[in-house]
Amino acid sequence: MNTEKIAARRLSLEEVTKLGVNDRIFVSADMEELKLPDCYVPAFLAKPGEEFEGGSITARTVFQEEISCLPDDENEAGIYVADEEGSVTIEVLQSAGVVLDLALFVPGGDKGALTALYAAVRQAFGADVVQIWRQGLKEVPDVKVDIFEEQIPRGRKATESPKRDRRAIDTYPTRADFIEVSAGWKPIIEVHKPVVDDTPTI
Numbered sequence: 001m002n003t004e005k006i007a008a009r010r011l012s013l014e015e016v017t018k019l020g021v022n023d024r025i026f027v028s029a030d031m032e033e034l035k036l037p038d039c040y041v042p043a044f045l046a047k048p049g050e051e052f053e054g055g056s057i058t059a060r061t062v063f064q065e066e067i068s069c070l071p072d073d074e075n076e077a078g079i080y081v082a083d084e085e086g087s088v089t090i091e092v093l094q095s096a097g098v099v100l101d102l103a104l105f106v107p108g109g110d111k112g113a114l115t116a117l118y119a120a121v122r123q124a125f126g127a128d129v130v131q132i133w134r135q136g137l138k139e140v141p142d143v144k145v146d147i148f149e150e151q152i153p154r155g156r157k158a159t160e161s162p163k164r165d166r167r168a169i170d171t172y173p174t175r176a177d178f179i180e181v182s183a184g185w186k187p188i189i190e191v192h193k194p195v196v197d198d199t200p201t202i
Helices: 111-125 173-178
Strands: 003-010 025-028 040-045 057-061 066-069 080-082 088-093 145-151 164-171 185-191
Parallel strands (some): 040 088
Antiparallel strands (some): 025 080
């Protein structure tokens, strides 16, 4: 496990409420799937501390985990900031690297093309450094679609036509796998229809 010891000090609730979303803090590394007692991770507040209205404070770690905590609760790990004159030393979990989760279109998509692609990546970043953690191969149909977000109607008697926002035009349907749908909306995929301009011309 790659960690770094840094001098730090624990913040009180009053100090936390003065922080902004760009202030770097350290919160417990205990994640939902990974328990690391007495270890911390870099994080940022999910919303400015001045908006705190009671209850727990939510921080988003650099590993995209959301952590809730009560800074003043002595039974919790608390929130820390780096401070060379701090009274404690905390152990901070370091990043091992970045996992890319992207859609990559390989024309033809045969095994030789994919092998050459992976070989080029390893050559660029070093042998045995690039590891393929998840490989989801999916053939792409030769059709283009329009992707929308449609508002989910509320209530059983919703008679109005649902509102719709266009997210992507003239693209392959696999793009939908990588679009984060807004809360209260659902993705809609339709075969692409070119926009026809019916404006009369002279």
